[in-house]
């Protein structure tokens with residue numbers, strides 16, 4: 053049983069509108085229930101002998117955080133506690149967007165709520181909206197503030213009013229907490245540059261290259277093309293600063309408890325503004341240790357759990373997403389292991405799923421996908437996934453080498469093939485992607501591009517080839533139809549719902565041209581949106597197809613996260629076949645054909661699983677019952693079926 057489950061029991065049935073006194077009592081119960089773990093985690097990172105005063109400050113932060121939490125949010129917290137693991141419901145459908153590129157600012161975003169409602173979206177990840185440097189800022193991931201809204205998006209009041217509107221409409225809001233680093237213009241960094249020793253200790257700074265050189269021996273590079281190395285010389289300080297990402301993103305020094313406390317204060321303040329899910333950005337990097345890669349270290353996990361347990365005392369309705377795009381075992385570890393099981397993050401990105409989907413697109417085969425998903429380490433019950441086709445970042449090819457070798461492929465050659473397939477190095481490939489962070493020495497690289505362009509829509513439109521256009525549309529709907537049926541929260545990147553293509557304008561902007569991830573962050577095309585109902589084109593077919601799938605997903609109790617998933621070997625390596633909630637009458641069998649030719653599956657398998665009776669099957673997507681006369685069911689290229697159980 054994790055801490056959240058204990059809190060539920062302690063809360064009992066608080067009644068419809070608990071009094072402030074009752075709310076405070078419940079806060080005290082949560083504080084009591086988490087106290088020992090918090091204390092143990094804190095002193096394991098910051099030894100008791102030196103840091104008792106800091107621990108007292110931590111307790112005060114919790115009390116102040118609760119005092120400052122608006123009553124409305126306190127009530128919502130209790131309601132959520134009563135609703136079980138609310139984030140595991142099958143009713144969520146998410147979208148991710150940059151506010152400026154989507155519609156301009158926060159006020160206009162509020163006016164766009166009907167757009168989300170029409171599509172069925174009720175979970176939004178807004179990319180960073182707090183203050184950032186005016187020059188390069190990594191799409192807002194270099195922060196000048198954790199809580200103040202950047203004027204380009206509006207005012208703090210606009211934000212508060214937006215969160216209130218979202219609450220009223222039942223839209224869940226996810227925002228980033230860039231927990232690993234600040235910009236080099238953040239107030240602490242400015243103090244450090246001015247020679248303030250206290251704030252120099254908020255970062256990893258060194259007078260010469262001795263320690264940095266030792267660190268470099270084992271630290272990988274995140275952005276080798278644009279930000280090689282992990283340290284940057286700061287002339288004002290005359291010191292080297294650790295900058296694992298870009299040279300203007302300074303890594304926070306969490307060995308200093310003052311950093312943890314200041315960041316906790318920021319986290320509580322952000323949560324108290326009405327954010328429901330906090331995306332812990334780059335959390336794998338939180339703890340550094342010489343001689344290691346400084347990723348996924350045990351201390352990083354303890355730190356995340358410490359943040360989690362503190363936040364839970366103040367705001368039990370707010371949950372944390374792990375942004376850890378690492379190996380499958382390492383990702384699952386962010387749900388918490390051992391005594392921390394279920395006490396770290398509630399949600400994590402299913403990056404393995406995403407990468408394997410693209411592998412299947414290129415190879416037209418599904419064994420790697422099936423094996424990787426089937427071998428995913430089990431996650432704790434109270435956790436869930438974000439399933440996505442692509443996000444604002446690149447697509448990394450982080451498969452397990454042993455899985456690739458097991459298929460008889462050489463891992464390095466296979467990765468090169470995938471880069472070639474998606475990044476316009478093969479004449480026959482329909483994909484139009486770009487390479488991100490290519491390393492000529494290793495041949496490694498990552499892929500960028502919008503879903504539609506990677507799946508061939510851009511090329512098909514250029515060639516004005518109706519068949520190819522419809523093949524690309526089918527592939528887009530197939531990939532989204534798969535993640536909509538998978539266990540977890542599906543997340544659509546804004547623009548994919550209308551088949552938006554690559555955006556090449558970043559090549560003309562000085563602070564973006566070196567970062568090809570901007571190719572897949574298009575400016576939303578509202579002209580196309582306005583024609584959706586009247587025009588019959590690729591955009592409207594994709595939009596209405598997706599709208600239908602989202603609505604269908606919400607009607608199927610068997611698709612909620614808590615329902616089982618089973619990946620079947622259909623005997624045909626071109627098909628992905630998986631079943632949700634197969635043990636009950638709500639069972640759904642999902643079939644997808646990744647090949648360019650029709651493929652067949654034995655009807656005996658469908659019958660044995662309970663999805664075919666007397667040669668008939670019912671596809672929920674088109675609502676039709678069909679009869680198969682032979683012993684084989686044929687799926688056209690890129691066909692997606694959701695079969696209902698008989």
Ligand code: GLC
Nearest residue numbers: 190193230297333334375445
């Ligand atoms: C995360 C973000 C990415 C950003 C990086 C550094 O991975 O998704 O966009 O560049 O963190 O903050």
